[in-house]
C-alpha cells in the first residue's frame with residue numbers, strides 16, 4: 001500500500017501553459033509535466049521554461065517531470081531542470097536496463113517507463129534498483145515495438161502488463177497502468193480501468209481531465225467496500241479473542257492475509273476521503 005494514493009496520474013504537455021494551469025484545479029492524485037512525446041522538437045525549450053514556472057507554483061499533489069530519454073539532445077537540460085526546480089520525481093521513458101535506472105537515480109525518485117520489449121524482459125532488475133519508485137507502462141510505444149495490433153481487451157499486451165505488475169510488486173514498487181488514447185470513450189476507459197485494477201496496478205496514467213474521476217473511482221474504495229473491510233476485521237478480531245487461528249466471514253475463510261488486505265482497503269479509503 002502506498003502512503004499516498006495514486007489512483008490517477010495526469011500527463012500534461014509541458015508546452016501548454018493553459019493545460020498546466022487547468023491541471024492545478026483538477027483532482028488527479030499526481031501530475032506528470034511532459035517534456036517528451038507530447039512536445040514537438042521545436043517547442044522543447046519553451047516547454048522547459050513553462051515547466052520550471054509551473055514547478056515554482058504551489059500544487060495540491062506531487063508533480064513529476066517526464067524528461068526526454070537517453071540519447072535525445074534535450075536529455076541533460078531536462079534532467080537538470082527536474083533536479084533543480086522542485087519536481088517530486090523524474091519519469092524516464094523507455095528504460096531498458098537496470099544500469100540506466102541506477103545511473104539516473106540522481107536523488108529524485110525515479111519512475112521508470114516500461115515500453116519496449118527489452119524493458120519488459122528486464123523489468124524485475126529495473127524495479128530492484130533502490131532509487132526506482134515505480135514502473136509505468138507505455139502501451140503505445142510497446143505495441144509499436146511488439147508489432148501487435150490494437151485489441152479492445154488488450155489481449156496482445158496482457159503478458160507484458162502482468163510482467164510489469166509482477167516486477168513492481170516483487171520489489172515493493174508501484175505499478176501504474178498505461179494511458180487510454182480515446183478521450184471520448186468513457187465506457188472503454190472504465191473497462192480498461194477495471195482490467196488494470198484486476199491485474200494489480202495501483203492506478204492509471206491519464207491524458208485528459210475527463211479521465212480523472214473515472215480512474216479515481218475505479219482504483220478507489222467505496223464506503224460499502226470500507227464497511228465490508230471493517231466487518232471482516234471485526235470477524236477476525238472476534239475469532240482471535242476466542243483463541244481461534246482462522247475465522248469465517250459471510251461463510252468464507254478469513255486468514256491473516258485477508259485482514260492485511262482489508263487494512264490496505266481502509267488505508268486507501270482514509271487516504272482518499274473527500275478527494
Ligand SMILES: CC(C)(COP(=O)(O)OP(=O)(O)OC[C@H]1O[C@@H](n2cnc3c(N)ncnc32)[C@H](O)[C@@H]1OP(=O)(O)O)[C@@H](O)C(=O)NCCC(=O)NCCSC(=O)C[C@H](O)C(=O)O
Nearest residue numbers: 011012013019022023037038138139140141179207208209
Ligand atoms: C488528448 C488531447 C490532445 C485532447 O485535447 P483537446 O481535444 O484539446 O481536449 P479538450 O478540448 O477536450 O480539452 C478540454 C479542456 O481540458 C484541458 N486539457 C486537456 N487535456 C489536458 C491535460 N492532459 N491536462 C490538463 N488539462 C487538459 C484543455 O486545455 C481544455 O481546457 P480549457 O481550454 O481551459 O477548457 C489533450 O487532452 C492532451 O494533449 N492530453 C495530453 C497528451 C499527453 O500528455 N501525451 C503524452 C503522454 S501519453 C504518452 O506519451 C504515451 C506513452 O508514452 C506510451 O508510449 O503509451
Ligand SMILES: [Mg+2]
Nearest residue numbers: 115138140141
Ligand atoms: Mg511512450
